[in-house]
Amino acid sequence: MSAAASPTRVEESHTVNAAVPSWKLMLTLGLAGAASGLLIVLLYTWTLPGIEAHKAGILRTAITQVLKNPARSDTLYLVGGALTAKTPPADPSAHVERVYRGYDAQGAPIGYAIEARGPGFSETIRLIFGFDLRRQELLGMTVLDSKETPGIADDIERPVFTSQFAGAKAPVVGVKASMQNKPPGTIVMITGATISSRAVLRAINTTLARWQPLLEQYERGGSH
Amino acid sequence: MRCAPPPPGTKPSTATQDLMRGLWKENPTLVQLLGMCPTMAITNSVKNAIAMGLATAFVQTFSNMFVSAFRKVIPNEVRVPSYILIIATFVQIVDIGTEAIVPEIHKALGAFIPLIVANCLLLGRQEAFSSRNTVYRSTLDGIGMGLGFTLGLSMVATVREILGSGSWLGFRVMPHSFEPWVIMNLPPGGFFGFGLVLLAFAWWKDRQKKRAAIRATIESVTAPSAVPAPAFATERAS
Numbered sequence: 001m002s003a004a005a006s007p008t009r010v011e012e013s014h015t016v017n018a019a020v021p022s023w024k025l026m027l028t029l030g031l032a033g034a035a036s037g038l039l040i041v042l043l044y045t046w047t048l049p050g051i052e053a054h055k056a057g058i059l060r061t062a063i064t065q066v067l068k069n070p071a072r073s074d075t076l077y078l079v080g081g082a083l084t085a086k087t088p089p090a091d092p093s094a095h096v097e098r099v100y101r102g103y104d105a106q107g108a109p110i111g112y113a114i115e116a117r118g119p120g121f122s123e124t125i126r127l128i129f130g131f132d133l134r135r136q137e138l139l140g141m142t143v144l145d146s147k148e149t150p151g152i153a154d155d156i157e158r159p160v161f162t163s164q165f166a167g168a169k170a171p172v173v174g175v176k177a178s179m180q181n182k183p184p185g186t187i188v189m190i191t192g193a194t195i196s197s198r199a200v201l202r203a204i205n206t207t208l209a210r211w212q213p214l215l216e217q218y219e220r221g222g223s224h
Numbered sequence: 225m226r227c228a229p230p231p232p233g234t235k236p237s238t239a240t241q242d243l244m245r246g247l248w249k250e251n252p253t254l255v256q257l258l259g260m261c262p263t264m265a266i267t268n269s270v271k272n273a274i275a276m277g278l279a280t281a282f283v284q285t286f287s288n289m290f291v292s293a294f295r296k297v298i299p300n301e302v303r304v305p306s307y308i309l310i311i312a313t314f315v316q317i318v319d320i321g322t323e324a325i326v327p328e329i330h331k332a333l334g335a336f337i338p339l340i341v342a343n344c345l346l347l348g349r350q351e352a353f354s355s356r357n358t359v360y361r362s363t364l365d366g367i368g369m370g371l372g373f374t375l376g377l378s379m380v381a382t383v384r385e386i387l388g389s390g391s392w393l394g395f396r397v398m399p400h401s402f403e404p405w406v407i408m409n410l411p412p413g414g415f416f417g418f419g420l421v422l423l424a425f426a427w428w429k430d431r432q433k434k435r436a437a438i439r440a441t442i443e444s445v446t447a448p449s450a451v452p453a454p455a456f457a458t459e460r461a462s
Contacts, residue, residue, distance in 0.1 A: 020299045020300075020301060024299060025299055025301055025302050028297070028298060028299055028302055028306065029302055029305060029306065029309070032306055032309050032310070033309060036309055036310075036312070036313040039313060039317070040313065040316050040317070040320070043316075043317055043320050043321070044320055047320050047321070047323070047324035050324045051320075051323050051324050051327075054324075054327050145331070147334050147335075149410060
């Protein structure tokens with residue numbers, strides 16, 4: 001802005017300041033805020049079923065992957081400190097934790113799909129893994145959500161890392177070795193993405209430590 | 225009033241100029257150097273760059289439209305919060321819309337969609353253009369600036385994706401023997417990629433300037449009537 005134009009601008013602003021009452025300023029912002037809020041809420045309400053359906057689809061696919069294509073799967077809910085197959089009464093305000101139990105074509109249980117999360121290098125890593133309680137080993141793992149460094153740490157989402165979890169012994173142990181020389185049932189960590197690899201293993205082990213007694217209790221028939 | 229007339233001696237711009245200004249001459253990324261946060265963050269793939277550019281173009285166009293439409297009823301004192309509110313509304317619409325329609329893109333862009341609201345290009349255009357011009361012209365300016373931003377991001381992403389992954393828009397373009405430069409996918413790669421694009425742009429501008437100067441010299445030589453006759457020639461004639 002030129003030096004000559006500045007005084008005019010200041011003078012104009014001063015004039016406007018004196019002319020506009022406070023209620024008009026508040027009314028302007030209030031109306032703008034209300035219109036904005038209404039628009040966003042309407043759009044959110046309209047798109048929510050589609051977003052939820054997409055998330056459910058991703059979860060279904062992941063459960064199928066980590067339980068190695070089960071013939072069917074049941075949802076178990078954590079209610080009152082124990083697992084139950086009965087659907088809890090609908091309460092939108094309460095978040096009910098759940099695991100998924102898969103069965104083969106003969107109806108024999110394959111294992112459980114359990115969701116886990118833990119802090120990664122960038123943000124929280126959310127994943128799901130399959131767990132065979134009787135053999136104490138993992139059936140598979142897939143990452144549901146992560147924002148790890150592209151090019152290096154996002155290898156935790158790729159088969160080179162995830163495929164190792166099929167048959168890994170619980171609790172999972174990470175090793176620094178080549179794929180050919182690693183001890184059986186262990187996971188080879190990703191070079192250059194140690195924090196992300198460790199975060200995945202820690203999330204699985206922490207989740208297993210919490211859920212394993214609940215799963216054992218359920219299998220013993222402690223709760224139905 | 226804020227609707228200041230153009231400075232004396234300057235011609236008002238045409239609709240085409242409003243549209244084309246942001247695309248190249250005043251490109252937000254390459255000339256104005258605005259919106260550096262997404263330029264560094266999401267240009268590791270051309271797909272992400274196009275998605276982020278189009279999301280920004282959508283917000284820029286519609287917020288320009290609304291700011292221009294309400295420019296006479298928004299008091300000067302609350303204009304900045306009002307503009308931010310309008311921008312934030314459209315950013316939220318893009319955020320929810322992409323999550324519902326293209327969830328993969330939404331996941332790839334992550335936190336950078338909400339951060340569009342902090343892109344100084346948007347507020348800058350409201351203050352500099354939309355609050356002073358008609359809805360029609362402001363819309364054209366928004367489209368031009370948005371597409372210009374998309375173009376700038378795509379150019380940086382092209383360099384990064386080719387060198388960092390050996391591909392362009394997901395298609396392999398480098399031979400299999402090419403070892404990808406992983407650093408181009410990492411945050412420093414944003415600076416390297418952007419630097420290379422700016423270097424190429426500056427070289428191209430310099431070349432255009434030199435060509436224009438040569439052209440002007442040739443024209444002045446080949447048009448003798450335009451050149452004043454030397455003084456000694458006039459003296460001889462007399």
